[in-house]
Amino acid sequence: MAIPASTPLASLPPRPYRRFLTSALHTRFVHAALISLLVALNNAFWIGSKRDLFWSWFPFGPAGIKALLFFMSSLFIFILQIATLRIGRQTTTSPFATFIANFLSSTALQTAFWYLVSAWWFTEAYIWSSPDLGWITRGNHKTPDVLNEKPIFFRLYALVLASAYSAIHLYQGHSLLHIPVSRLPTKPSTDSKAPDTHPIEPIQTQLQRRIIPSLAQSAVIAAVAIVATPFINTLGLRQFFWQLHLTLAKPFFNLSRANARPIGYPPLGLFYLGRCLLAGFWLVLTWELTSMLFLTYLKQEPSKTGLPLSATSKDPNGTLLTGLKAKRDVVKTFAFWELDLIAQKHKDRRKAIFEDIERPTGPIWGQTLEAGLKVLRDIDSRITGPPPKEPDPQPNQTVKTLPHIVPELPTRSILQAKPKASMGELLVSSPLRQIGRSKNPWHLSVEQTTKVAGTKLLEYAKPPGADKMPSQSLLGQWAISLQKSPLGWLFLSTKAAKINAAVLGSPSGNAAMIVDVIDSITKMLVASLSEDTYGKATPTVPETVRTFTKTLTIIDSFVLKNSQGLDGGIEEVEIITERLRSGLKELLSAFQLYLLDVGLGIAELNQAKRAVEIPQSEEAEDKAVEPAHHRQLFSNDIQKGKPSKRQRGTESQETRPTNRLEAGPGTSGTSRGALASQINGRLNRKREMEQIR
Incomplete structure (x- = not known):
């Protein structure tokens, strides 16, 4: 307790x-x-x-x-x-x-x-x-x-x-x-365990x-x-x-x-x-x-006689929090493993974490959640890079002066402004002035000579037929040639290795801690619906949904970008995405009545729902979208002589003098097809607006 x-x-x-x-x-x-x-x-x-x-x-x-x-x-x-x-x-x-x-x-x-x-x-x-x-x-x-x-x-x-x-x-x-x-x-398992x-x-x-x-x-x-x-x-x-x-x-x-x-x-x-x-x-x-x-x-779970390791402490929640914030990966990994065990098996400890809200540093659950979400944000920074640093606000340095007795003098120049030079003067005078001011007017400087020579060498070193290739530095070209040499296998990296290093971390990746973070946060928040007496956990759901959505979207995009020619080897990354998708889906299902009330926007909710769906490759998306462009729903009705509701409404207004396009009996098949495509386009736009709403 x-x-x-x-x-x-x-x-x-x-x-x-x-x-x-x-x-x-x-x-x-x-x-x-x-x-x-x-x-x-x-x-x-x-x-x-x-x-x-x-x-x-x-x-x-x-x-x-x-x-x-x-x-x-x-x-x-x-x-x-x-x-x-x-x-x-x-x-x-x-x-x-x-x-x-x-x-x-x-x-x-x-x-x-x-x-x-x-x-x-x-x-x-x-x-x-x-x-x-x-x-x-x-x-x-x-x-x-x-x-x-x-x-x-x-x-x-x-x-x-x-x-x-x-x-x-x-x-x-x-x-x-x-x-x-x-x-x-x-x-889904039928057992309660x-x-x-x-x-x-x-x-x-x-x-x-x-x-x-x-x-x-x-x-x-x-x-x-x-x-x-x-x-x-x-x-x-x-x-x-x-x-x-x-x-x-x-x-x-x-x-x-x-x-x-x-x-x-x-x-x-x-x-x-x-x-x-x-x-x-x-x-x-x-x-x-x-x-x-x-x-x-x-490699055994952090428990002693069936209880978490921190249960023997006089302050179990504070002790566990020190482990979640530890710098060493060994301590932090076992602490999150213990939090996952608490979220699964120990109801009394869950209630104690939710009820511990009067600490000087803030509620225990808020600090626990922040420590877990930081692990997921580290994944985002490894893939997309660290966020740009905001410039420090510079205070306005105003110098207080004595009041002026005499009005200030005008600061404009007393000399007459030079007339604007013509185009011919600009073309002739600028090169001549540069030659006149130079000590050695007919010799290029060392920097210019080196730059020109380096450019010519790079152009000469290009292989035949590579004139349209973008120019690269000499070091970059050496790196490419080294990768193509017999020793290039030492420096080649597979796409699976890149994905594992970016998602799990390098030189060693810890997938266990990431999975424990996702699983423990999800189970604790779902359990808070019936065990959080003071209701302090529900306001933290929007930030959790945003972080889960962002991390899942970034990982899916990164894996999809490097999926061409990928032959397995990313099993732990796939497990992490499965856990993220399942946890996000469980949170959306459990808190669907409270998400908008606690601060989650409609756009963020729609983005989370799209992230829950399993992403497909571009070819699969093209095949899935292709039949939608060839629907002939209304055109078939017109050709068969069976007017739809929209057409019946149009026929009832034929007597009115309007400037609309009308499909009369003498209209050709091409005009009827154009009319059907216009109707389909308006209907598709209407459906898209309904989905956004």
Whole structure:
């Protein structure tokens, strides 16, 4: 329940929504971490020694210690996921833009760093648990101690795995929390339960469905890396890593000068390469399962024991409002998701939001609605551009002066005005005066010369038959030629990518928040008809209808403009337009008796009704309109001799002396057709006026 404004707590700032969300996400993180600990125990069993079968898996022993060490590799990936978490999916417009957004950003540096740290920790834990992978190989009284090259190779192998998987992590978007959105049901459900906006499967089902692809991908990555690492080691990195290990080992071991360079081939056999392959497989699988568990557990609705997260706050409405106005997309997305759940399932919270009207910042519903409509206005600005800034009003600067004793003198010139020059003088004197004032009258300036030369070069560079093409800048022509080159696919963008980037946002689009905004506002306003005690929600309907209409019209026009050659790929945009059209239709149906009384104009109402209709392509519109131009309703009546009401009225007035056109018995078929077309034209104009009214 909302707290009345008269209580002392109403004047206190509400607790931020992100604290309740962080607490819920922390609980989910703990569940994911516990499963990751089981994965680490599995790694300790398969990688460790099998001399004693019981102690190789018993968690309260050496296996448990090794499992904790392997779990640190998962913990580093959890830190990475929390630091780089984003909502939505990638919506870049071209492969080059995808490369820039993924690999030339701070997120790429964090990803590479934490994967390298995770791989290094896993490597050291594996080497520590394997007695034959020490720093040196002990010699006898005849041979000195030498560096052990097996752990050097394994560290290089782990480095290759970390580099490769960090690129895969960025490319596949493992830090993107994609919340699915559902289409509207084709048939209205008979159950009282409303269909879920976000069709999320149970956690167990998601894990079972994704475990097989994760195993296959881990095996492929580990196999490709074990094949590539010996070649990478031979290309000069062997000497570098040898010198690095030698520098670190000299303070602790007595090594001779014979260890300065590696000798011969690396002592790697098929058995050792198989061990490296198995360890690499478990390392990559650890990364795969860690990312999968993190995203799966976080992708749950913001509720706790069946109630919204903000229900435990002393000021639930104020807490929820801080989440709706948050700057971070993660907090804002879960806040609007919670608002959608309240609009669907929690009647008490809906009534509390409508009744909370005595806050210093205004009614809660008004602020909630404004936060939601701002999300839709952002779509408009992404498609049409930001609105022009209004010029700042300049105050009238009037200088107060003393009263004049003497009248002011006239300000007109005392010299006689020059007579108006003739056309011949203008043609001759202006060029001559310019030559006379110039220091170098017979040499063009550098700017003019450069401009003329650039124009001539552009004209010369045009392909044959392109004389009528509009002149473009040299940079623009280079861009066009680059797109036509073999590397042009890097810079080409599809129409589906442009539509997704404009509607959902770029470089990542969040369709879940947009759908929650539309659904929650629609359901809250419809519920206000029976639950709004003070009637504060009804006056906000016109602005909601205007915003829905404008956003729907802009999206439909933009999609229709880019629909030629479009082969799918805009499913989320189509879902948004379906939700907008359905929400607008529901509002018009529910408030049809109040719209004109609360400030919605007739023209705006007609525009909203036209926006509800599904737009058609231009060809379909032409085919639909074409039969209307060939109707022969009245002309057929005339030809068949069956006069209509209008004709009977005309026949009754034939005796009156008028200047109107009359179709007498001797009139030809052409004149009768002209008369019918005039009547049809007047009738069509009358119908159009009735539709406008």
